[in-house]
Amino acid sequence: xxxxxxxxxxxxxxxxxxxxxxxxxxxxxxxxxxxxxxxxxxxxxxxxxxxxxxxxxxxxxxxxxxxxxxxxxxxxxxxxxxxxxxx
Numbered sequence: 001x002x003x004x005x006x007x008x009x010x011x012x013x014x015x016x017x018x019x020x021x022x023x024x025x026x027x028x029x030x031x032x033x034x035x036x037x038x039x040x041x042x043x044x045x046x047x048x049x050x051x052x053x054x055x056x057x058x059x060x061x062x063x064x065x066x067x068x069x070x071x072x073x074x075x076x077x078x079x080x081x082x083x084x085x086x087x
Contacts, residue, residue, distance in 0.1 A: 007028060
């Protein structure tokens, strides 16, 4: 939702709190200000959505380590198949 819609929704749900004879415009601006401040606070305390949706590995890419180990294993196996003379 956007700020104005949230403000209208909150004002309508709390209409009984409005005092007749006071300035409705300032009451609505106060509600809007509070809705905005709450949304900023909520965003600052919320976890990083990128990490949640893509995982930690995607947010900090690193090279895979298993490739070198697999190559070394294959070389050792291949050397094991060679005759003693060709090693």
